[in-house]
Amino acid sequence: MKKKPIIIGATAVLLIAAGYFGAGSYYEDKFLPNTTLDGIDISNDTVAQAKAETTAAIAQAQIQIVENGEAIHAFTPADLGVSVDNTEKLETMKAEQRGWNWPILLFREKQAQTDLSGVSVDEAALAGILAEIPLDNENRTAPVNATVVKGTDGYEITPEAAGNKVDLEQLKATILAAVVAGESEVDVAAAYQQPALTADDPVLKETVQKLDELTDTVIQYTISGQTETVPQTAIVEWLGIDENGEVSVNREGVTAYLQGLSDKYSTYSRTRDFLAADGETVQVPAGTYGWTLAVADETDNLISYVLAGKDVTVTPNYNGTGYHADGADIGTTYVEVDLSSQHMWYYKDGAVALETDIVSGHPQTPTPTGVFYIWNKEEDAVLKGYNPKTEKDYESPVEYWMPVDWTGVGIHDSSWQPAYGGEYWLTAGSNGCVNTPPGVMAELFGMISVGVPVVIHS
Known part of the structure; x- marks a missing residue:
């Protein structure tokens, strides 16, 4: 059992x-x-x-591409091979x-x-x-980076803005991931391009701090005896940030400011009031003499001053001749040629060192008026050109030659002239040069140096 x-x-x-x-x-x-x-x-x-x-x-499996809750396309993994x-x-x-x-x-x-x-x-x-x-991607809105802007109380950060422009490479990766995961839906929004800079980016925060510090910089120019302080309002206007979020300076704004200083102080292309030897003040048009600020070069310098953030007082770069730190233009050493009196003076340190009668240009080939300067000195030169009075080319040997403009006008001896002064220029005038008695010219040549202004007026 x-x-x-x-x-x-x-x-x-x-x-x-x-x-x-x-x-x-x-x-x-x-x-x-x-x-x-x-x-x-x-x-x-x-x-x-x-x-x-x-x-x-x-x-x-069918996979749908959706945007804003609506299906805009569908495919199967088989469609992708x-x-x-x-x-x-x-x-x-x-x-x-x-x-x-x-x-x-x-x-x-x-x-x-x-x-x-x-x-x-x-x-x-x-x-x-x-x-x-x-997608119509070309007509979509790209994201906007956070940026630094000028506010009422200094610089501040404007937040980034989202867009709906699609990152195609990201969309490809999202589609592939959906296929593998067996997902039935891909949202295009997951592949939207993203701003490269956001409001919480430490680079932007550092930039704001740096910009506020840079606006306190004092930059001064000494120009011809005057002092010009770059306005802090201008510095604020110039400062900004580039696409990488780094501090930048607006070159166009700096150039415009410096061009304004050049227009204010430069002497080149400027008509001058000149106290002539006879005690009368005459207006003399521009010639080759004068200077302008070297705006292009100085633009680079001023940008560097702004970015350095250090107080500085400097003399700007300039082009041309005749710049004087004390504000003088022609100065006290110069040559004066009075066409109306057919007379020439050489002033040395404010005193007449030499004077002489001259013969200026013939009425058909007048001597130009203006403020020029002696840019070269040459002995035993041969002057060549065309004489419209004789309608022939000429070659005139001279012992002393001092050109004053860029067209061939200058001061030289003229042994062929029998007389000087008076109205002799009306009949025996030169082709534009200032004909000078040989003996006087030899003396003047030995006294004068390159760079001396030459004021020619009538």
């Missing part, structure tokens, strides 16, 4: 063992229940079956099941995702999908 329970118990054990080993054998090459890859149930599948099932499911090689992933999952532990793992969920490295697409097909999406 006692053998029957023993037989029943032994039978049960045998049945359980048979079930355990049978199921273990069954799951040795199959996935356990509750196993998914990329959201696809592969329970009870072999690796080969799971690969076929997941690959087919991924390829056939997707090739998913998840064999290694499946084999790893299978190995991790430890088939003989299946009773323990039976009721656990086992979810996995295919790594991006196991997915490839046809790049041409992907480019075609992107081209089909109605």
Whole structure:
């Protein structure tokens, strides 16, 4: 009577063992229940079956491109020529099941995702999908970087502004990720271009601090005995930041300011009031003498002064002749030629060092009026040109030659002239030069130096 329970118990054990080993054998090459890859149930599948099932499911799933909650395009991974090689992933999952532990793992969920490295697409097909999406990217709004602006109380940061221009490379990556993850939707907004600079960027905060410091810089120019302080309002106007968020200076604004200083102080191209030898003040037009600020060179300098943020007092660069730190223009050493009296004086340090009668240009070839300067001295020169009075070319040897303009007018000896002064210029006038008695010219040549102003007036 006692053998029957023993037989029943032994039978049960045998049945359980048979079930355990049978199921273990069954799951040795199959996935356990509750196993998914990329959201696809592969329970009870072999690796080969799971690969076929997941690959087919991924390829056939429809993915929608949406923007602002509306679908604007749709495609399937098959349209992209997707090739998913998840064999290694499946084999790893299978190995991790430890088939003989299946009773323990039976009721656990086992979810996995295919790594991006196991997915490839046809790049041409992907480019075609992107081209089909109605993005109209050229007409979209690009994001705006945060920037520094001039406020009522100094500089402040204007926050960045979002746009809807699409980063196509980012959209490609988002589409690929959606394919692999088995997602059914790609939001274009996830691929919008982002501002490079945001309001909390430390570079911008440092820039604001630096700009506030730079506006306190005192920059002074000493020009011809006068002092010009660069207005701090101008510095504030010039300062800004470039596309990298770094401090910059507006070159056009600096150039315009310096051109204003040049117009105010420069003497080149300026009509001058001149106190003549006879005590009368005459207006003398511009000639070759005078100076202007070297605006282009000084622009670079002023920009560097602003960016350095250090107080500075300097004399600006200039071009031309006749610059005097004390504000003098012609100065006290110069040559005066009075065409109306046909007379010439050489003043040295304010006193007459030499004077003489001269013969100026003939009425057909008049001597130009203006403020010039002696830019060269030459002995035994041959003057060449065309004489409209004789309608012939000429070559005139002279012992002393001092040109004063760029057209061939100068001061020289003239041994061919029998007389000087008076109205002799009306009939025997030169081709524009100041004819000087030979002996006087020799003396003047020895006394004068290059750079001396020559004032010719009538």
